[in-house]
Amino acid sequence: MSSNYELFSNTTLYKKGEINMINECLMSIGETPYQEGTSPDYIQVGSDGDIARRMVASTMIEIQSRGWWFNTDYNFVFYPDTAIGIAPDVTNGGGFIAVPPNLLRLDVGNTEHKHRYIIKDGMIYDMLEQDFVHDVPITADAVWLLDYEVLPYEAYTYISLRAARKFQQRVIGSTELYNYTLAEEQDAYTNLMRAQMQYQDYSILNPVVTNRLNNGHIKQGLYKIKQRRQY
Numbered sequence: 342m343s344s345n346y347e348l349f350s351n352t353t354l355y356k357k358g359e360i361n362m363i364n365e366c367l368m369s370i371g372e373t374p375y376q377e378g379t380s381p382d383y384i385q386v387g388s389d390g391d392i393a394r395r396m397v398a399s400t401m402i403e404i405q406s407r408g409w410w411f412n413t414d415y416n417f418v419f420y421p422d423t424a425i426g427i428a429p430d431v432t433n434g435g436g437f438i439a440v441p442p443n444l445l446r447l448d449v450g451n452t453e454h455k456h457r458y459i460i461k462d463g464m465i466y467d468m469l470e471q472d473f474v475h476d477v478p479i480t481a482d483a484v485w486l487l488d489y490e491v492l493p494y495e496a497y498t499y500i501s502l503r504a505a506r507k508f509q510q511r512v513i514g515s516t517e518l519y520n521y522t523l524a525e526e527q528d529a530y531t532n533l534m535r536a537q538m539q540y541q542d543y544s545i546l547n548p549v550v551t552n553r554l555n556n557g558h559i560k561q562g563l564y565k566i567k568q569r570r571q572y
Contacts, residue, residue: 357497359397359489365501366393366508369522393508400504401486404496406445408484409533410540411493417483419447419465421475435476438465447481495536499529
């Protein structure tokens with residue numbers, strides 16, 4: 342007998358991708374969406390589809406840069422690159438720390454290095470020493486920009502509807518359509534926050550406030566339940 346996993350392992354319950362977000366924008370103003378499988382790279386520059394694509398891209402960064410359960414790594418270690426030829430001007434064994442292009446921000450939390458490190462010119466910059474060279478690894482919470490296909494359903498839906506509302510407002514500016522798309526966006530945001538609270542174990546009834554005062558991470562919002570899960 343087949344298990345439930347085997348029955349549904351090859352089933353796509355919803356489709357995710359850049360072109361689907363673009364189509365959501367186009368449908369919000371009554372435009373015909375692109376066919377499934379259309380490559381966004383073939384969208385004509387200056388068209389409504391091109392504007393929608395730009396709106397989707399900016400909204401992806403806007404929402405994910407806030408930091409969620411699905412795109413945040415806690416205590417991520419960034420190591421200096423001391424390879425010969427990579428940082429030829431460094432001394433004492435130090436090196437540059439180049440960050441991936443999909444790193445949106447980093448946060449060292451409530452430590453002695455608070456507000457000391459930032460991303461600058463694709464590398465980690467030390468604002469205290471005014472230098473890009475680091476002698477030791479840097480541990481920080483890292484917030485990443487994830488691709489369309491790997492976003493959880495709640496985040497994908499919210500970003501899609503938010504981009505569609507902003508697109509409609511910019512292209513047409515209809516008050517009636519704005520109110521309709523805003524209501525959809527708010528529903529999607531509620532679902533996203535519900536998932537965030539569930540994964541992070543928040544409860545407004547618990548007296549232990551979650552912030553940098555009692556942990557070194559960027560987990561914030563309401564109150565965190567202690568000892569909910571036993572390992």
